[in-house]
Amino acid sequence: MWKKLSKLLEQIYPFIGLLILLVGFWQILVVITNIQTYLLPSPLKVVRALGDMQWRWFYQAEATSIEIFGGFLLAASVGILLGITITWSNILRRAILPLLVFLNSLPKIALAPLFIIWLGYGIIPNIVIAFTSAFFPVVINTATGVKEIDPNLVDFAKSLQVPKWKRFLKIRIPNALPQIFAGLKTSSTLAVIGAIVGEFVASSRGLAAVIMQAQGILATEAIFAALVWISVLGLGLYGLVALTEKVFMPWAQVIEE
């Protein structure tokens, strides 16, 4: 236990050190130059803003997290299903893949007004924007992972007369797990971007909405505080994906150790 803890500490102390150094430098810079708070608030002021409940952080973060997590979960499930579908059948791939590439080439921010017209104002359109931003890497990574396999593994299963659906379920999909999780990790950060973009385009609630309000009254420290919240949510989702990966792929950890 202690050994693990000290090992963890060994891993993170250089980063913690650098962080303290940077924040300290920032604080000193603000104090020495006596810069206006609306241009650059000191770290202390940011921390105070984080504790200032006038911004209703939990209420706002709740909305943003629902958008991020909702969008991500949709992207993960639809993405994995589509990725498997386009490797299952050549015809489906030729039909679906060009459409996906076309959709992915569109800047998601340009789609946001459409979703707002269709779905109204609020959390739902932002979930959809987060989803559209995030699902493409999951599709491509899943498809690559399922497709690229040691041909001997396929021959092994074929020699046992294992039907195609079972080869997918028992061999190709587990074999694709590392790529699927790589896609999910990329997509988790894209989901955050999508949700924030959605809130910027139109919303009265959420961390990006706070940023807009704070900008209006030049409460720059609240902008910084909102950024801290956003990065916490982003890291939280990423960490959750990494944790799930460890649960699903205990065999991959072995290699690291």
Place this chain on the structure above:
Amino acid sequence: MEEQNSRRDKLIILRNIQKSYSSREGPILAIEDVSFEVEEGDFVVIVGPSGCGKSTLLKIIAGLLDYDKGSIKLRGKEISGPVRDIGMIFQEPALLRWKTVINNVLSPIELMGMNKEEYRQKAEELLQLTNLAGFKNKYPSELSGGMQQRVSICRSLVYDPSLILMDEPFGALDAMTREKMNIELLDIWRESRKTILFVTHSIPEAAFLADRVVALSDRPARINEEIAVDLDRPRKLTTKTENEYDEYTERLYQLMRGEFETEVAS
């Protein structure tokens, strides 16, 4: 069945197998005309220069590739496509890296939709036989190449196919491990009473393992000759120091000499 007779039954019979691949320059003949038989309990080695179509031939027998002409009969019955009575071992261990050793050995049972628990004891016995008992809960990535290939052998034995096809299974191993694996394989073969059809391009390996060596020509594959290897069993490392063993390898080298020359020329 009348397997009790002293005359052993033919397990598999190949007749005039021909196979060509299509390529941009037109069809390429990979196998011209191959016929041979394997008797129940035999250890037959197919030897030939690399790229001569040995692996293609093995895949055809496994039902993983179509062929153009000829026929294959397993226990007198024409086969087309994979049969569960034939197991296959590849050059690479081809294990499921997300499964532990024991679950890899049991994977054919699971994939065939049978009850894993009924075979667990057998799987453990096979791991015992191959000195892997202590590794049953490890993942393949934690094992050496030789150990992985042993898992792959256990995996092919667990569901008890009559015929096991081996496609240069020890080709990727270092020379020492390879010799060890050869001896181990003979032990396993003797204990399990399987029929083995083994492909290699190593003449010493072929002579050491085989009851009978089928020598193939360079592509397109034809049968150059079949040689019965009448060395005493069980064979040990010392077998390789016997004069008779040298005679067999020399005969095989003589036989393949033409093939070596063409390879150098090309």
